């Protein structure tokens with residue numbers, strides 16, 4: 001029997017209409033995610049990863065933002081929710097963690113007060129019960145001396161501790177889905193690894209689904225079951241981590257992998273993808289990657305590639321994968 005996915009996103013388009021230009025940040029993204037599954041969204045800066053993630057809980061500035069398509073999370077039709085229903089869904093069903101924890105915390109309250117407040121607001125429990133839960137959460141995210149740390153203001157904690165406290169806040173109401181927007185990028189390498197391991201362990205223990213945005217392929221491989229490679233607002237390749245890693249289908253994915261491999265072998269970036277991602281206010285016609293692609297041919301400049309499945313879980317958008325018009329049908 002097919003179970004319903006926890007997340008189902010269809011034809012998601014997000015545009016920012018500014019007086020100067022219309023920015024096509026997300027262009028026809030489709031994906032679904034099962035309970036307990038981890039998807040990493042991977043791509044260079046400015047390709048629409050954060051906007052995709054934020055649109056899932058409508059965390060985009062409402063003015064001048066146009067969102068089209070459908071987003072269903074745990075049975076909620078997210079784009080149709082009232083502000084009150086949306087507030088109920090955030091925290092309880094879906095939570096988000098950020099690169100910079102100060103985004104999640106209010107500097108004038110202690111971290112303990114903020115976690116207790118979140119629990120009381122969502123679950124109508126007593127303060128005493130909420131405080132005991134906050135303590136347990138600090139244990140869960142491995143913060144030593146939890147009682148003392150709960151009484152600290154956000155700025156009094158170190159970067160790594162603040163990140164752990166934000167994860168505790170995000171988990172306060174036991175969400176079924178955690179959205180993570182480059183949560184380790186700002187940390188130094190050792191702390192980064194500790195936080196990644198913690199997130200993976202928590203995700204497995206709590207059976208929580210997670211969507212993890214990163215520009216680091218090593219991080220994606222470390223945390224995810226599935227990968228979505230994003231370029232110019234589109235998912236250009238999706239698949240299980242090992243499939244994408246072993247058999248990249250899209251030239252962009254192959255380029256990302258090649259630059260990572262050459263960097264790790266020689267300590268320097270030997271093979272980068274030439275050029276830079278297109279301006280999302282002026283997307284080229286045809287395939288958006290064509291201007292940087294070593295396999296480009298004339299049709300790529302005219303025709304936008306469809307998503308071609310080469311297996312039950314692996315697909316990509318590249319004309320090289322489409323049967324050529326001259327191939328007789330079998």
Ligand SMILES: Nc1ncnc2c1ncn2[C@@H]1O[C@H](COP(=O)(O)OP(=O)(O)OP(=O)(O)O)[C@@H](O)[C@H]1O
Nearest residue numbers: 016023025044045046047048049050051052061280
């Ligand atoms: N509120 C906004 N108004 C106008 N443009 C925006 C807004 N938010 C994002 N954008 C634009 O949307 C595009 C996609 O941004 P997004 O932050 O999703 O990229 P990203 O892939 O997450 O990159 P990074 O890794 O640098 O965060 C960018 O061109 C960005 O400038």
